[in-house]
Amino acid sequence: MQRQGPVAALPQNDLDALAYGQPAYGPPVVVSNSGGGAISALRSSFNSRGAAVPVRYAAPSPAPLSTYDAAYRLDAGDRLRVVVYGQEGLTNSYAIDAGGSITMPLIGAVRARGLTPAALAGSITARLRNGFIREPSVAVEIEAYRPFFILGEVAAPGQYPYVPNMSVEAAVAIAGGFLPRARRDEVMLSHPTEQGIVRAAVPLGTPIDPGDTIQIGERWF
Numbered sequence: 001m002q003r004q005g006p007v008a009a010l011p012q013n014d015l016d017a018l019a020y021g022q023p024a025y026g027p028p029v030v031v032s033n034s035g036g037g038a039i040s041a042l043r044s045s046f047n048s049r050g051a052a053v054p055v056r057y058a059a060p061s062p063a064p065l066s067t068y069d070a071a072y073r074l075d076a077g078d079r080l081r082v083v084v085y086g087q088e089g090l091t092n093s094y095a096i097d098a099g100g101s102i103t104m105p106l107i108g109a110v111r112a113r114g115l116t117p118a119a120l121a122g123s124i125t126a127r128l129r130n131g132f133i134r135e136p137s138v139a140v141e142i143e144a145y146r147p148f149f150i151l152g153e154v155a156a157p158g159q160y161p162y163v164p165n166m167s168v169e170a171a172v173a174i175a176g177g178f179l180p181r182a183r184r185d186e187v188m189l190s191h192p193t194e195q196g197i198v199r200a201a202v203p204l205g206t207p208i209d210p211g212d213t214i215q216i217g218e219r220w221f
Contacts, residue, residue, distance in 0.1 A: 074112045077146030085137040106132050145210040150175045152216035153182035162210040169204040181218050188215040
C-alpha cells in the first residue's frame with residue numbers, strides 16, 4: 001500500500017521508550033481538533049507548554065491531504081524519487097538513512113531530515129550547481145512514507161507501512177484487530193517532534209502521521 005507523493009520542483013527513537021515511557025507532565029489538556037488535524041493540535045499543545053503533555057481530543061478530523069503534503073517533513077525511513085532532468089545517472093530512488101541523509105552520485109550525502117520535499121530539491125540543486133551542472137533542474141517526490149508502529153492489545157503488533165490520512169482505527173485493522181481485553185474507547189498515541197515526543201490519549205478516529213507509535217492498552221473489567 002503505497003501512494004506516490006506530490007512532486008516538489010525548484011526554477012533517534014527508542015521503540016520501548018516511545019511505547020512505555022512515562023514523562024513527567026501535568027493533567028491532560030482538552031484540545032479542539034477542528035482546525036488543523038490531530039497532530040497540529042498535539043504540536044500546539046507541546047509548544048505552548050514547553051514539555052510533553054497528554055492531550056485529550058474532541059471531534060478529531062484529519063487535515064486535507066494537500067495541506068498535509070505541503071508541510072510534510074522528511075525523516076529516516078522515507079523513500080524518495082529524485083529526478084535531475086537530463087541526468088539519468090543522478091535520477092533514482094533514495095532512502096533516507098538513519099542519519100537523516102540521502103547519498104547521491106557526484107555530491108555525496110545530502111541532509112534530508114526536517115526538510116520538505118521542495119526544500120530538499122533546493123538543497124540538491126545548490127550542490128549540483130556548485131561545480132557539477134551549470135543549470136540543474138531537480139524534482140523530489142515521496143515514493144513511500146516511513147512506517148508507523150502499533151503495540152499492545154492487537155493481534156499482530158509491529159511496524160507497518162504508512163498510508164496518508166490513515167486513522168488509529170485503520171491502523172488497528174491492519175494489525176489484525178483488537179484482542180478480547182483491549183481498551184477500545186481511547187488509545188495512547190506517541191508523535192515525534194523536533195522538541196521531543198508528544199503523547200496523547202486519543203479516540204479511534206484520530207489521524208496518525210508517519211513514525212507515530214500507537215499503544216493499545218488492556219482493560220481491567
